[in-house]
Amino acid sequence: MRRILTKSNFLSGLECPKYLWMIFNQLEKRRKATIADEYKMKEGQIVGEYAKKLFPNGVYIPVEDHSETLRKTKKFMKKKKVLFEAGFQANNCFSRADILVPVGDEWDLIEVKSSKRVKDINIHDVAFQKHLIETSGVRIRKCFLMHLSNEYVRKGELEVEKLYVKEDITAEVDSILEETKKKIENMFTIISLKEAPKAGIFLPKVIKEGVHNCRNDGCLDLPENHVFCLYRGKKLASELYEKDIKHLKDIPEDYKLTDKQKIQRECEIEGKIHINKEKLREFLGTLQYPLYYLDFETFTKAIPMFDGLKPHSQVPFQFSLHVVRKEGEEPEHFEHLFDGIHDPRKELLLELQKVLGTEGSIVVYNKSFEIARLKELAEYFPEHEEWNNAVLKRIIDLLVPFRAFSYYNPSQQGSASIKVVFPAVTGKSYEDMEIRDGFTASIEFLRMTFERCGEEEKQKVRENLLRYCELDTLAQVEIVNELRNLTR
8 A cells, every 4th residue: 555655744753753653553542633733723724824815816726635636736837826735746745835826937835834933843844845846846946934923913903914924944945955855765664664663752853843742642651650750851761761761660779860850759669748848838938818819711812813912922811819818718719701702801900900909929820821911911901000010029839839849749740730739739630620721721712702602502611611710729729728737
């Protein structure tokens, strides 16, 4: 059976030869696309559709079987039309070009990406396309990457001509063209191997900013608390795994580990929880009552929906707030979830001002996120800047003691995310929730708000969103309570 190497498979092969081999030989082991993967793909398609508006006379080549795609591509190339999704096949390789623009007897190749800058992986992407197109007998004059502008801010109607930046990457592409040809040949050799080659995590990186992760994509056989859980220990973990040392507890004592890595190994060997009471008391001492436990939920769109937004801006649409007036008191809960189809930011800001108070610590988990959102709100609504500055001074990050390993439970497996810290500290979890993570929350909000969604389904999504966000702040309350108990 003839095996066709597509552009996406080529890029996978650059990152990990084992993953490439699995695609052709053990497809059942390949990680299934997540909701996040599907959303990002959909956003990329939307970005591509808007880019086509810059070429109003372009011709779209429908996604059909390869032979029909190739036939229609040749037909419209003869007419010197700007082409969208033109297909090319040569030497058992196949790819589509986002945009091809005729320039005399040559063509300009334009790749459209939803990122805000040129990435290393984009150069490899376009090099594969150029090699394939020119092998098919079509001469490419220049190569461009059209990506979203980091400077564009929406004001009124969307200005598509300002939304994109078109960068000439011809020189970069040409510099790796010969290398690309050799890599393609090597990939066909890899695909034909009877046994899987080494995973990419053990090899020098070819692409600096790829999307593949050997740990998550099925390339490694990993037990719980494996060596790749080592805090900032990727290189060491690869070395250990290659020596068939897979568990943290099996790391020999003569290996040089950081203090945090030593804590991980010792906790795993002894089956205990590490608690530095002095450091925990020090952190708890920074909390000043009343305590306001705050969490935002946001969504992001590649194409900015509202005024004042850049591509991929984070838009807060929901918050949960638990307030503990005095130590030992039961928390009061306040919440806000936007209900409408316009910009949710001003309403959220005003609702937050009603309940946040003027004194006491504002406790968040991973403060860089909440601080960034608050600063963005103040930038767009400058009349609230004074209030915002006062709020920023009160923020305390609950992530700090866990990132410092003042508390570490082996069940965390090297992570300090609240989704693993909450069950590690309290024994409770997000498992029975319909929505369990922020990305799913944002996608569900967008579906409920801007897509077709019946009233009954909409009400169900709202309830799930409120329940999820409430748990994010209640989890913080319970974590702090447990830390106090542990330090008494």
